[in-house]
Amino acid sequence: MADISRRSLLGSAALGLAGQAPAARPNVLFYFADQVRAAELGCNGGKNIPTPHIDRLASQGVSFTNALSTYPLCTPYRAMLQTGRYPALSGGVMNWINLPSTGQSMADVFSAGSYDTGFIGKWHLAAGARAGTLKRSEPPRKLAESEFVPPGPLRHGYQHWAAFNFHANFSKPFYYRDTPERLFWQEYETDAETGEAIRFINGRKGSGKPFFLTVAPHPPHPPWRPGQTPPGYLDKVPKDLHWRPNVKGRMDQPDNDPRCYFAMLANVDDNVGRLMKYLDESGLAENTIFVFTTDHGEMLASQGRYNKMVPYSEAVDIPLIVRWPRRIGAGRKSDTLYTPIDHFPTLASMCGLETPKIVDGMNLSGRVLEGKGPDRDSALMMNFISHWDFPETMTLWPEWRGVRTRQHTYVRWLNGAEELYDNSADPYQCRNLHDGRNSPAVLNRLRSRLKDLLKEAHDEFLPGDRYGEWFTRDRDLIRTALGPVKNQRNAP
Numbered sequence: 430m431a432d433i434s435r436r437s438l439l440g441s442a443a444l445g446l447a448g449q450a451p452a453a454r455p456n457v458l459f460y461f462a463d464q465v466r467a468a469e470l471g472c473n474g475g476k477n478i479p480t481p482h483i484d485r486l487a488s489q490g491v492s493f494t495n496a497l498s499t500y501p502l503c504t505p506y507r508a509m510l511q512t513g514r515y516p517a518l519s520g521g522v523m524n525w526i527n528l529p530s531t532g533q534s535m536a537d538v539f540s541a542g543s544y545d546t547g548f549i550g551k552w553h554l555a556a557g558a559r560a561g562t563l564k565r566s567e568p569p570r571k572l573a574e575s576e577f578v579p580p581g582p583l584r585h586g587y588q589h590w591a592a593f594n595f596h597a598n599f600s601k602p603f604y605y606r607d608t609p610e611r612l613f614w615q616e617y618e619t620d621a622e623t624g625e626a627i628r629f630i631n632g633r634k635g636s637g638k639p640f641f642l643t644v645a646p647h648p649p650h651p652p653w654r655p656g657q658t659p660p661g662y663l664d665k666v667p668k669d670l671h672w673r674p675n676v677k678g679r680m681d682q683p684d685n686d687p688r689c690y691f692a693m694l695a696n697v698d699d700n701v702g703r704l705m706k707y708l709d710e711s712g713l714a715e716n717t718i719f720v721f722t723t724d725h726g727e728m729l730a731s732q733g734r735y736n737k738m739v740p741y742s743e744a745v746d747i748p749l750i751v752r753w754p755r756r757i758g759a760g761r762k763s764d765t766l767y768t769p770i771d772h773f774p775t776l777a778s779m780c781g782l783e784t785p786k787i788v789d790g791m792n793l794s795g796r797v798l799e800g801k802g803p804d805r806d807s808a809l810m811m812n813f814i815s816h817w818d819f820p821e822t823m824t825l826w827p828e829w830r831g832v833r834t835r836q837h838t839y840v841r842w843l844n845g846a847e848e849l850y851d852n853s854a855d856p857y858q859c860r861n862l863h864d865g866r867n868s869p870a871v872l873n874r875l876r877s878r879l880k881d882l883l884k885e886a887h888d889e890f891l892p893g894d895r896y897g898e899w900f901t902r903d904r905d906l907i908r909t910a911l912g913p914v915k916n917q918r919n920a921p
Contacts, residue, residue: 454780455753456717457539457641458626458704459772461510462619462697463503463551463650464737466726467496467746468673469694476671478691482702483750486721490752491761491797497833499768499810501725501737501744502817503553504528506769510724511535511554511585513773513788515809515886517910522813522896523820525559525595526904527583529914533785535773536586539641542782545633547589549625550618550645552578554585556904557594563897563904565819570903574609587643591625599648599657599693617659619646619693623700627707639780646700649693649727653686662692673743675857678733687729718779719752720772732858738812738826740840740848741858745810745833751797753779764835765796766805789886807875808833809882810840813896820897828893832879839875843892849875887911 469475472484472492498506500516508514508521511534516522520529530537536546555578561570569575576594578584593604602618603611614621626644633640648659655663666688672679681687701721708714726744728734737744749767751757756779770790777784778794795802810831815824822828823843831840838858840848849862849872862868883890887910899908906914 454542454544454639455755456630456639456713457544457720457776457780458630458708458717459641459643459720459722459776460645460701460704461643461720461722461724462646462648462694463724464727465649465694465697465723465748466729466743467748468743469691470748473748478666478695478698480694480698482698482705483721483748486701486705486719486752487750487760489754489759490719490750490757491763491800493749493751493763493765493767495764495833495835496722496747496749496767497769497808497810498723498725498737498745498747499770499808499833500812501739502812503551503724505813506724507552507554509769510772513770513784513790515770515789515888516811516813517886517888518787518789520899520906520909520914521554522899524553524818525556526554526900526906527556528554528585529906530582530585531785531787532582532586533787534585535776536584536588536641536643538586538773538777538782538785539780540586540588542780543638544641544780545589545636545638546587547591547629547640547642548584548587548645549591549629549643550593550622551647552592552594552645554578555583555594559818560903563820563900563902565816565821567902574605574611576603577605577609577611579609580607589629589642591622591629592645597647597650597652597657599659617696619648619696619700620659622646623703626704630707630711630713641780644704646697648697649690652684653689653693654684655686655689658689658692659696662695663688665695666691673729673731673857675732675859676730679730680735690727690729715754717753718776719750720776721748721750723747736826738817740810740812740829740831740838742838742852742856745838753798756798761800763796763800765793766808766833766835767793767796768805768808806834807878807882809879809886809888810838811888813891814893816893820894820900822892822894828890830879830883830888830890832875832882834875837871837875839872839879841876841879843890847872 471480472487504524512519558575599618731743774784774792828843847863850858
């Protein structure tokens with residue numbers, strides 16, 4: 430393998446795993462549903478739907494109260510997760526792109542470390558149905574099976590594949606294996622993916638190799654319609670929902686029913702319970718690292734907004750629970766600032782594997798295992814483009830950059846406007862302290878910290894339309910902040 434970071438070698442040695450045979454290393458089950466905001470879980474005080482299984486997972490592991498979606502959008506999060514790199518360096522700056530492989534993504538490292546690797550569910554790191562267009566006015570290129578991701582570099586090291594790039598047909602879910610034949614699961618999407626995960630793990634019994642499995646359900650992402658909701662679950666959701674104090678301008682409609690969001694979340698919770706039960710009964714739980722998280726939250730009319738792509742807590746604050754009974758004490762909480770780029774080096778270290786030098790994330794394995802070791806004082810947050818699918822500037826979701834600390838959120842928008850919130854004193858972010866009269870020292874410190882973090886991330890904070898120059902019309906990445914890159918879409 431290419432360059433290896435010394436910090437990961439030290440972390441592996443400290444865990445006592447570096448010299449172990451592959452079979453002695455832990456399995457990893459990385460489960461991330463789409464668009465789950467942290468506040469809705471019962472263990473975090475959620476009141477709209479019970480989440481007993483996720484709550485039980487939290488009681489058996491460590492929960493991170495400052496887990497962040499530092500770029501709250503699907504593809505950018507997934508690119509950060511798989512590569513461990515900042516968006517300006519990986520090229521993962523918007524949805525629907527063909528993200529090229531360096532051969533050093535997370536599953537590449539686990540595959541090289543004698544792990545059986547698998548991906549199940551929504552991928553969203555390929556151009557898919559948006560191929561052929563970089564502007565909303567351009568018609569996409571017609572492809573019969575646009576959401577098929579062929580074996581090769583665009584799968585970033587995953588061997589087993591039961592996935593699709595993108596679709597929102599939750600009730601009639603389709604997926605692919607290694608040919609462009611559209612296959613259909615016969616159950617609701619999240620239920621089917623859990624069954625697929627159990628079959629994958631069962632099929633590897635006796636192989637002598639550990640597994641690294643990522644499961645990525647699309648729900649509870651929109652559409653929030655009864656027809657896309659798991660059968661019977663809408664009846665479990667109360668008619669009158671509990672709304673956060675910062676909610677305004679609600680747009681509840683039959684085809685945008687927020688109760689469907691909670692019905693889908695209840696189904697996600699039940700499937701987490703299915704996986705926990707399977708691991709317990711199969712004897713695998715003790716030496717399996719079970720990660721539950723999500724790619725970003727959901728505003729649900731907080732601050733008068735829906736969806737994501739904004740710096741507010743409902744979009745940025747995400748659940749993160751890590752259970753490993755053999756090594757992690759039960760019921761711990763950590764206030765460590767944990768970002769998407771940290772999963773790669775942290776999990777690699779916990780499994781005795783080496784992390785490539787190109788990875789930007791921090792190895793937080795000490796924080797996961799014992800609450801000790803390297804930590805962050807702040808985290809860079811961002812939104813590169815103002816439309817999730819197109820390189821636009823100052824349209825639907827204007828561009829911004831920000832800094833998050835344990836106490837504060839600081840934001841600078843592309844037009845120069847600033848926001849500052851004391852999240853401890855003002856958890857619903859209702860009082861903008863941007864004028865600095867109440868906290869000039871904090872404002873100046875975070876302005877300076879943002880400048881340093883942008884430099885570290887090679888982020889010039891450009892207008893969103895400038896990132897169109899980084900892609901071909903078929904959404905192949907041709908350059909990043911570091912310069913030209915090779916197009917690997919058609920590589921063998």
